[in-house]
Amino acid sequence: MNTTVIEVRDLHQRYDDFEAVRGISFEVARGELYALLGTNGAGKTTTLDVLEGFHPPTKGQARVLGHDPLTERAAVRQRVGLVLQEAGFYKDLTVAETVDAWRRWTPRALERRHVLERVGLAHREAVRVAQLSGGEKRRLDLALAILGRPEVLFLDEPTTGLDPEARRNVWALVREMVAEGVTVLLTTHYLDEAEHLAQRLAIMHAGRIVTEGTLGDVVAGRGTRIAFRLPGVRPSELPYVPGLTRRSVRADGDAYAVETDEPQEDLRVLLTWAHERGLELTGLEVRRPSLEEIFLEVAETERVAA
Numbered sequence: 440m441n442t443t444v445i446e447v448r449d450l451h452q453r454y455d456d457f458e459a460v461r462g463i464s465f466e467v468a469r470g471e472l473y474a475l476l477g478t479n480g481a482g483k484t485t486t487l488d489v490l491e492g493f494h495p496p497t498k499g500q501a502r503v504l505g506h507d508p509l510t511e512r513a514a515v516r517q518r519v520g521l522v523l524q525e526a527g528f529y530k531d532l533t534v535a536e537t538v539d540a541w542r543r544w545t546p547r548a549l550e551r552r553h554v555l556e557r558v559g560l561a562h563r564e565a566v567r568v569a570q571l572s573g574g575e576k577r578r579l580d581l582a583l584a585i586l587g588r589p590e591v592l593f594l595d596e597p598t599t600g601l602d603p604e605a606r607r608n609v610w611a612l613v614r615e616m617v618a619e620g621v622t623v624l625l626t627t628h629y630l631d632e633a634e635h636l637a638q639r640l641a642i643m644h645a646g647r648i649v650t651e652g653t654l655g656d657v658v659a660g661r662g663t664r665i666a667f668r669l670p671g672v673r674p675s676e677l678p679y680v681p682g683l684t685r686r687s688v689r690a691d692g693d694a695y696a697v698e699t700d701e702p703q704e705d706l707r708v709l710l711t712w713a714h715e716r717g718l719e720l721t722g723l724e725v726r727r728p729s730l731e732e733i734f735l736e737v738a739e740t741e742r743v744a745a
C-alpha cells in the first residue's frame with residue numbers, strides 16, 4: 440500500500456526577516472527513501488528541523504505518520520530515529536555506556552550488541568566517546584537512531600566524515616532498513632549517495648525545490664552529453680562549430696561537455712569539424728548527465744537568475 444508517511448505542504452520558514460524555506464512541498468511514501476539535496480544554505484536542515492518538531496513552520500504544513508511533529512510530538516517521537524548534523528554525546532561515557540543509557544529511555548530497544556554490530560562498532564564498545572574518530576561518532580549516531588526500531592529515519596548528512604568503506608557499510612544498512620519498510624528522509628552533499636540510495640530526490644536552492652522526482656525524471660529533462668578533451672583549442676571556438684545544435688558547451692580546462700538533444704547529429708558535426716582540422720577528440724564519450732552535473736547546472740542557473 441502506498442501510504443504517505445512524510446508530507447510537506449507549502450512550507451515556509453522565516454528567521455527574523457530572512458526566509459530560509461520559501462514554499463516547498465513533497466511527500467514520502469512508506470518504505471521509500473527520499474533525498475533532499477541542495478547547495479549550502481538551501482534550507483534542507485531547516486526543513487528537517489520542522490519535520491523533527493524542533494520548531495513550528497512560519498507557514499504551511501508538515502506531517503509525519505499523519506501527525507503534527509510539534510503539537511503531537513508524543514505520537515511521533517518514539518516512532519522516529521534521528522541522525523542530526525551535530526550529535527550531543529557525553530564524551531566521558533564509553534560506547535557501551537552510551538548505548539545502555541539510551542536503551543533505558545527507549546521502549547522496544549534493540550540489544551546493545553546487535554545494534555553495534557549493525558553499524559560496525561561492536562569492537563569499540565569499551566572505548567570512550569571522546570576517543571572515537573569522527574566517522575565512528577557518526578556510526579554511533581546511527582546506532583542510537585535505529586535503537587528503537589523506528590518507522591521513520593531522518594538522516595542529516597549521515598556519512599559526512601566516513602571513509603569510503605564505512606560509507607558503503609552505512610548505505611548497506613540504510614538499504615536494509617528501507618527493505619524492512621522504514622521510510623527515510625536523507626540530506627547529503629554526496630551526490631553518488633543519493634544516486635545509490637534514493638528512490639526519489641529533490642534539489643533545493645535558496646529555499647525552493649528546483650527539480651524533483653526519480654533520478655530518471657530528473658535526468659529526463661536534460662540533454663545528452665558529448666564529452667571529450669581537446670588540448671590547444673580555445674573554449675570560445677567550440678560553441679561556433681557550424682551546424683552544432685548544442686544546448687550548451689561547458690569547458691573545464693581542455694575538457695569539454697557539449698549538451699545536446701541531437702547527440703548523433705552533433706557528434707557527426709564535431710567529428711567532421713575535428714577531422715578537417717587534424718584535431719583529435721580524446722576520451723570521447725556520449726552519455727546521460729550525472730546527478731552531479733545536473734546539480735551544478737541547477738546551482739549555476741539559479742545563481743545567475745537570482
Ligand SMILES: Nc1ncnc2c1ncn2[C@@H]1O[C@H](COP(=O)(O)OP(=O)(O)OP(=O)(O)O)[C@@H](O)[C@H]1O
Binds near residue numbers: 479480481483486
Ligand atoms: N537559527 C537560525 N537563525 C537565522 N538563520 C538561520 C538559522 N538557521 C539557519 N539559518 C539560515 O537559513 C538558511 C538555510 O539554512 P539550512 O541550515 O537549513 O541550510 P542547509 O541546506 O541545511 O545547508 P547546509 O548544506 O550548509 O547544511 C541559511 O542561510 C542559514 O544561514
